[in-house]
Amino acid sequence: MKKTLTSIIFATFILSTSSSSSITKYFGSSKLNLDEVGVINFMRYLDGIFYAENVVLDRAMKITSPMYYAISEDGKVGYGWFCRSHMGRTECGDESLAYKTVEYCKEYTGKKCFIFAYGDEIVWNNLNVRVTELDFAKNVELLKRLNLYDDKSTKKINEKNYLNYVRLSNDKCSSNKNSVDYSGLRGASLDCLLPGRLEQTLNDRFGGGSISN
Numbered sequence: 001m002k003k004t005l006t007s008i009i010f011a012t013f014i015l016s017t018s019s020s021s022s023i024t025k026y027f028g029s030s031k032l033n034l035d036e037v038g039v040i041n042f043m044r045y046l047d048g049i050f051y052a053e054n055v056v057l058d059r060a061m062k063i064t065s066p067m068y069y070a071i072s073e074d075g076k077v078g079y080g081w082f083c084r085s086h087m088g089r090t091e092c093g094d095e096s097l098a099y100k101t102v103e104y105c106k107e108y109t110g111k112k113c114f115i116f117a118y119g120d121e122i123v124w125n126n127l128n129v130r131v132t133e134l135d136f137a138k139n140v141e142l143l144k145r146l147n148l149y150d151d152k153s154t155k156k157i158n159e160k161n162y163l164n165y166v167r168l169s170n171d172k173c174s175s176n177k178n179s180v181d182y183s184g185l186r187g188a189s190l191d192c193l194l195p196g197r198l199e200q201t202l203n204d205r206f207g208g209g210s211i212s213n
Contacts, residue, residue: 023098028114028124032075035153037190039139041078043166044194045069046120047134050080051186051193053104053175065089067199068098069117070105077187079105079113080196084204089119092199100197108175108187108195124148136162156190165190 034042044050048064064082067089071078081101083092098115105113115123122129127146133139136157143149157165173184173192182188186195 023115023118024123026098026102026115027118027126028071028073028116029126030073030114032071032116032124032148033150034071034075034143034148035150036155036157037188038071038075038078039136039143039149040157040162040165040190041187041194042069042117042131043134043136043139043162044168045078045080045117045196046131047166048082048086049167049169049194050082050196051171051175052082052198053195054197064198065091066117066119067092067094068101068115070101070113071116072105072109072111072113074111076182077105077109077111077185078116078194079108079187080194081199082196083199083201085201091201091203093202093205097199104197122146122148134166135159136166168193 045066048066050064063084063086065085065088066080067083068081069078070080079101081097081104083089085091098118102113102115117123117131120131122131129142129146131139131142133142137159140149144151168191171186171192173186173189175186175195184192186192
């Protein structure tokens with residue numbers, strides 16, 4: 001019995017290690033300068049508010065947990081993947097989702113994309129820093145310390161108005177893939193929601209639940 005238990009624990013460790021190492025190849029590792037839009041979109045991702053491309057109703061999702069956050073190589077457009085549960089990303093399966101997030105982001109932006117965050121952890125350049133604050137000024141300071149923020153960014157956002165942008169519930173923007181004009185593109189403007197996709201929980205998939213498409 002002891003030998004069997006040891007084998008199970010070892011097998012679980014191997015699978016976990018293999019899964020973790022297989023997704024790191026999608027993590028970004030270059031110089032990056034996020035502006036105010038980039039910070040707001042990242043906060044939207046952390047808060048689970050986004051335009052769900054694979055859901056017909058209630059697109060500005062709120063009861064979700066962040067799984068992966070990808071950004072275009074120029075840092076101008078963000079794309080998120082979310083678990084349909086407030087209990088955490090482990091409620092959903094994670095089969096090839098890092099790859100899918102990067103590929104959907106690439107299709108959406110027409111540019112190469114890489115994973116910026118895994119759950120609530122910034123993994124760009126192997127920083128592996130958890131973000132626990134949903135405060136604009138504190139996140140700007142954090143990104144500055146990590147050399148990921150553009151000091152020349154516009155100063156439209158402040159402590160009084162940032163939540164109005166983070167918790168945007170609707171927009172009049174476009175999801176026009178490969179758009180040259182970023183001004184009205186979701187994921188690239190303060191006045192547009194962050195685009196992304198919603199992942200079913202394991203209970204949804206095997207217990208009869210579903211996502212309306």
